[in-house]
Amino acid sequence: MSKKEIELAELSLLMEALCEERLSAKESARLEEIVLSDPDAMQFYLNYSHLHGTLYWDQALGADAMIPVAAAVEEEIAEVEAVEEDGEITVIESIKRPTAPRRKHWVAGITSVCLLVTFMVVINSWLKKDDVPNLVDNSPNENAMPAGNNGTSENLAAVPSTKHSRSIHVEPSQHPMLRSHQGDSPQSLSDLPLIAAKPKQLAPVEQLPTGASDDAVITFINHRIQDGWAAANISPSPFASDEEWVRRVYLDVIGRIPTATEAEQFLKSTRPDKHQRLVKQLTENPTYVTNWSTIWTRLLIGRSMSREINRRALQDFLVQSFAENRPWSDIVYDLVSAEGDADTNGATNFLLAHLNNEAVPATAITTRLFLGTQIQCTQCHNHPFNDATQSQFWEINSFFKQTKVVRKKNMGEKGEAKEPKLALVSLSKGGTTFYETRQGLMQPAYPKFAGVKISDAPGVNRRQELARLMTSGKTNQLARAMVNRMWAHFFGYGFTRPVDDMGYHNSPTHPELLDQLSRQFVDSGYDIKQLIQWICLSDAYRLSSRFLEDNVADNPEDGSTPNFSRMYVKQMTAEQLYDSLQVTAKPTQIVTNYSTAWNKMQKRDQWLQQFVYTLENEENDETTTFDGTITQALLMMNGSLVKRSLDFKQDGTILTQALKERTPDARIRKLSLAALTRYPTSRELTELKRLVKERTKFLTARNVPLQSAVQQSYQDVYWAYLNSNEFILIH
Structure with missing residues (x-):
């Protein structure tokens, strides 16, 4: 059975237990995990619930009127109850004389038959298969029912509910959701669990030592990804050709395609370590700095040019940071704790762009970008699927309550008035933040992050304390969020979807790999270049993008879990397209250092504005019309950039x-x-x-x-x- 079939088996049994009101807390948590992990599982859950409710409602309203009333016949019925004590399950049998007429059991039987038939139709549509897996050889004898000490079956899957008796008895050995794997040794029916068996568990992962070598980290990545292929029963695509790989790595690392000269130099090289050497060269290339400063400027303040901020000052700060390969933790600390003039301290422009609407946008984007958690919806209510509460949102929001945006007069050399200068100032005031619940009650919120409460006294700089807590501590959430985002940058998909919504409600596809890469990233001193080299030199990154028959199921575009058995095709960003068209026109105009790049980057930003639309909402979001639109097609066919080429x-x-x-x-x-x-x-x-x-x-x-x-x-x-x-x- 495939991984999806096994998950469906478990889901079907959990849904059956849910509808019969016998779902335990542990099973309820597992049901939530499955439903939230797969859009198809969510649809199955909704279809099953709707189907059960419809049949149950129809039975309650109209069934009795359609069935002739017969004389009540009393008969003895054995009622079985399973009791769990000290981790052991004991089956208790009792005799009960029903008072309900026989017709109710007949109605329940008809309803169960209808439910079973329709349920199998839903299964087929969910799996998109016409056939049902065959039973394994030497399957248990369907007529043999192992008995417990009191002569009652110990197989809990066949135990009737204590809430209502069931007319249809299904042998577990014949249940399509409980069939064994091909090649597995036969089991006795008493060994079959209530919940279908999970996929074969892989051996525990040994942690990498602190400060492991690059080769050790890359080998660990390869083994973890290979384990994922084995668990999903898929095979990887072959390695990409050198032509594919060199184009891919240039676009991903420095944001443009290679020139013909650069490509030819790599393709003609016969050095066995040419891939390692090229990745190292690209991270030292001046365009690396302009590319990653552009990426993070876009993430921090968007592409829009309309906000009253100094875009160049922010990008100058990022350029210097990436050029010096500063630790990611230091960069984040400066962005969160920044103070001063927007022109002098470029890092202040991040919060200057988001401190509107009672700092709600600043709260949301800070946790989303740097911690990989989306808490914006909890400003009004508790999160429906995880432990995030409304109070937690406002506790983080209270860290920004001391911060004020100041507009200073700006006079030109001739005394003419210019646009005011912005500055970020931290006020020395204390006090409590209050927020309104959905019931209309006002509740206090104190500055608190990751379980650590900060004093709300006037002398405490709350943003500095928040920056300190975010960039230190034992959770390494900052590192996990960065590793996940970087993996998504290079592969098109991260370990979670969306990439900035991490948590127990959204389990990562490769938890061991995410954990270990995050640890190594911290041990490296939050070295971004080293993280890029680990990813780009992994076997998964070198795979071709071509489908094979053995990995056609590995297609995250249809909602399935990414297993990285091939390289997922991505579309160029608008910035990558612009810079690549410069290469196809006149390679000598390629930017070689940032000091001469700003004017060309300004032209690119102006060109990008035709695709950018700012959304007037509380999160300062924006959208683009670049991806596959008519505007983009016309631009490529007749635009000035293509004409220049x-x-x-x-x-x-x-x-x-x-x-x-x-x-x-x-x-x-x-x-x-x-x-x-x-x-x-x-x-x-x-x-x-x-x-x-x-x-x-x-x-x-x-x-x-x-x-x-x-x-x-x-x-x-x-x-x-x-x-x-x-x-x-x-x-």
Whole structure:
């Protein structure tokens, strides 16, 4: 049986126990875990509940009126009750004389039959399979019922509920949800559990030593991911080609595709450690700094240019931090505790952008970005699926109550008035924060984080205390959130979905791997570059994006759990597309250091505004229309960036260089390498040469000069490359 079939078996039995009101607290927690982990399981839960309620309601309202009333016949019925004492289950049998007419048992029987038939239909639709797994060989004898000490079956799955008797008796050996795995040794019926067996548990994971070597950490990643494949019964795709991998790692680490020269240098290298060397080189590349400062500027304050903040000052702070490879804990501490002028201290701009609406946005985004927990919904009510409460939201919110945004007058050199300067000031005042419950009651909230209560006296700087608590302590939640986010950056999916909603209600796909990577990240001194190297040099990151028959089920797009048996295809971000189109136009214009990059980055930010829409809500959210819209398609077909790449009149452009090649083969190979980081296949090369020839002939027949016709023909080839899915996707 597959993992999903086993989980369905467990879910079906838990739902049966729920509907019969015999679900224990432990089973209730397991039911919640399954339902919240899979959209299909959630739909199954809703369908089952609706079906049970409908049948039960129909039976209660109209069944008796449709069945002739017969004389009551008294008979002795054995009632079985299971009692658990000191961890052992004792079956007690008693005799009870029912007073209800026989017709009620008949009604219950008909209802149970209908429920069972419809239930099997739901099972088939959930699994999307037409067949039911076969019984294993040497299955238990269906007629043999092992008896307990008092002659009663010890199999709890067959024990009738004490709330109402059941007319249909189903042998556990025949229950489709309790069939054994192929190849498993047969079990006696008394060994079968109430809840279907879980997937085979893997051996406990030994912790890596403190400060383990890079090779040890990478090996640990590989083993944990392989264990996930084994548990899911899937096989990984083969390794990606060097062409695929080098394009992928350039986009993920420095935010653009490699130039033809950079790609060719890697592809021609025969060094066995060329992958390790390239990742190391990329983390030392000046574009690494601009890329990651851009990523975190976008996460911290969004893409919108409308807020009264100094965007450049914030990015300057991030650029310096990433250039010096400062510990992530230090960067977060500065962002949370920052004070002073927005122009002087760039870190202040993070909170300056979110201190509106009683600091509700600041509270929500701080925990979401740095701790991987979403608490914004608890500002009004307790969380429905975890322990987060409304009081906890306002306890964290109270850390920001001393903070005030000050607008200072700003005069120009000639005395003219300019936009006011913003500053972040911490007031030396104490006191209690109050919030309103849904019942209209006012409740106090004191500054408290992770179980640690801070004094609300005037002399205590609450934000500094919050920053200290977030970046220290035994929970390592800061590290876990960063590791999860970085994994999602490189693979498209993190260990949890969404990546910033971690907790027991949202179990990670690879808990041991997340725990150990987080520990090693802390031991490394929160070294971001080292974390990137661990991920990029893992076997999972080197896999191809191609589906295989053995891992076609590993497709998180349909809601399934990611097992990372292949590289999931991602679309370029707007920033990656912009910078990559600069590479396809004129590689000499690539930014080599941040000091000369700001003007070009401003142009990019202005270009991005056509896709950005700010949402007027309490979380200061924004959305984009970049992903797969008509605007994006028109931009790629006719936009100025693509036109710049197709310019063959300007010296130094890729197209100009390609046209200088002597043969059609060399020209097409040059264009393919520049746009797609690979050489064309033999079939592709043959077809493109034929198309170029026909296009040239077509244009010259319309009195276009031969040289211009040839140039336009190769221009069309390059346009087709740039507008292909292969160009815009990270695969």
